[in-house]
Every structure is written in structure tokens, then in C-alpha cells.
Amino acid sequence: MQLFRTARDLPESLLHGAVTIGNFDGVHRGHAALLERLKAQAERVGGPAIVFTFDPHPVRLLRPSETPPPLTWTDRKAELLFDLGVSAVISYPTDLALLSLTAGEFFESILRQTLAARAVVEGPNFYFGKGREGNVHTLAKLCESAGMTFEVVEPTIEAGAIVSSSRVRQLIVDGNVGEASQLLTRPYRIRGMVTHGAQRGSKIGFPTANVDAIDTLLPKLGVYAARAITSQGTFAAALNLGPNPTFGEHATKVEAHLLGFSGSLYGQPIELDFLAHLRDIRPFASIDALKQQLALDVAATQAIVARHSS
Numbered sequence: 001m002q003l004f005r006t007a008r009d010l011p012e013s014l015l016h017g018a019v020t021i022g023n024f025d026g027v028h029r030g031h032a033a034l035l036e037r038l039k040a041q042a043e044r045v046g047g048p049a050i051v052f053t054f055d056p057h058p059v060r061l062l063r064p065s066e067t068p069p070p071l072t073w074t075d076r077k078a079e080l081l082f083d084l085g086v087s088a089v090i091s092y093p094t095d096l097a098l099l100s101l102t103a104g105e106f107f108e109s110i111l112r113q114t115l116a117a118r119a120v121v122e123g124p125n126f127y128f129g130k131g132r133e134g135n136v137h138t139l140a141k142l143c144e145s146a147g148m149t150f151e152v153v154e155p156t157i158e159a160g161a162i163v164s165s166s167r168v169r170q171l172i173v174d175g176n177v178g179e180a181s182q183l184l185t186r187p188y189r190i191r192g193m194v195t196h197g198a199q200r201g202s203k204i205g206f207p208t209a210n211v212d213a214i215d216t217l218l219p220k221l222g223v224y225a226a227r228a229i230t231s232q233g234t235f236a237a238a239l240n241l242g243p244n245p246t247f248g249e250h251a252t253k254v255e256a257h258l259l260g261f262s263g264s265l266y267g268q269p270i271e272l273d274f275l276a277h278l279r280d281i282r283p284f285a286s287i288d289a290l291k292q293q294l295a296l297d298v299a300a301t302q303a304i305v306a307r308h309s310s
Helices: 031-045 058-061 072-085 103-114 136-146 167-174 177-183 287-309
Strands: 018-021 049-055 088-093 120-121 149-151 188-195 209-212 221-230 234-245 249-258 269-279
Touching: 018 188, 031 049, 031 120, 031 149, 049 072, 072 088, 088 221, 103 136, 120 136, 136 149, 167 177, 177 188, 209 269, 221 249, 221 287, 234 269, 234 287, 249 269, 269 287
Parallel strands: 018 049, 018 120, 049 088, 120 149
Antiparallel strands: 188 209, 188 269, 209 249, 221 234, 221 269, 234 249
């Protein structure tokens, strides 16, 4: 897996290929279709298939108050892109100097001088250069002048609408993680660190890993069937995202009950795939009523994770 945090001093094997530029947040099926064309162009020119992306997202520098929580972190994004067969990912360190380049300067500096690209592949809504002055028509003219191949890949349509990161983001916000996963190339995943909690789950027979330091978008509050990826293996997990009203607790927490796991994960990283929304959070009249519902949640989680594993 070749992930580069800079575009300086790239090996010769990563030059003279096909390049696509974008954020690729979430890595969805529309991205996958574009990358199929990227790989085809790379094969045609006899070079690598390169994804050039940004870290952080340019909006974080230009309009920080408008920056949405990301759907993926850099290493995860690279992993998903490599699964789709790209040669390398360049996660370019975005700064104001880069964002001040005109469209022509960006093309000359990045695509011609740094990457020595022979082909460029983009979607129709691609913009580049200071103030987003350049678009696919600008890029087509620049590529023609430089003797590069340029291809525009039309959006992927699913259920009558374009597959996009913003569409996926809204589905996740609404708790429709199953539908979101159908548009993504893999189920929606978050990461965090396991921290100490109140240990109420252990006292009623459902111990949980309390997950903190999450740096990506969280779905709507609720109970979910999930899959937990830990240093000790992968486990089905019934996941509570929200407060614990039965105990009079109102703080939003992420708590995962890992099925078949015993031991401690305190202080360790954990990743969680959201597979399905099971129910909304509500208070229960008694601890016994809560335990009965948790047993149903566990059974539903087992069935859903088994289907995703088959």
C-alpha cells in the first residue's frame, strides 16, 4: 500500500501515469466507477493509476465553520482506494500556498511538473484553482495543449439520484446506515479509543466498550448492529449511540457490547462498522425490561452480522 503524505521526490514508477484529483470522502460506488476508468487510462498510457487527494479538506482552511465532519480518515480512505486497485494515493498537505494557485498554475505545478501525468480522469463537477476558477472545460483545454488525455466520467445513478458523498452523509445523519452502506464500497466505519465508563453494562450482564475520541461523522442516536475491529479480533457488536435514559444519564456516548468477547480493551483503538439501525433509544420501566430488550438487540445483531459475513 503506497500512501504518500507529500508529492515531493516520488519514485519514477509513480510518474507518467493517469491521475485523478479529489477528496474521495467515504469512497462510494461513484468513486469506484471513476477509478475503473482511471485504471483503464493508466493501462493505456503504460503508467500507474494515481489518486491525488487533500489533507485537510480545502474547506477546512477556507471556510472552517462550514466544514462537515469527514466520512473517512486518511489511512482508511487510502485502504479503500487501494482495494479498488489504484497504484498509489497522495494525501497532499493542503495549505494556503496550494489554494492560492490559479487553475493554470495548479495544472502546471501538480499535474505536469510533479506527477508528469499522461492522462487525467475526473467527474463533471470537478473544480480547481484559486476560487474554484477552473472546471472540466478548463482542464480539457489545458490537457489538450499539453498533449494529455482527458476523460470525464459521468456520475453513478442509484434509485434515481446521483451517488455522492453528500448523499451518503445525509443517510448516515438520518441513521440509514444500511442504505448508506449500499452506496459505499464498504460499510460505514468510525474509529476511536476505548475509555473507562460507569460499568453499568457489566453489572447487568452486558459489558460495553466505551468509545471516545471519534473524529468522523456519527450517525443519528440509536441502537445499531455493528462489527467491532480490535487488536484481539473482529466481533459482532450491539452498539448504543446516545444517552442511557433508564439510568438517568443524558450525555451522548458510544458503547459497544462485543459478542463473544471477554477481557479488556481499555486504552486500545477500536473500529466499528455500522451495519443496521435496530431501534431508537428510550427509557425502560425497569432494569429487567432493559435486559430483555438488550437480549433482543443482541439476537438481532448476531443475525445481521452473520448475513454480512456470508
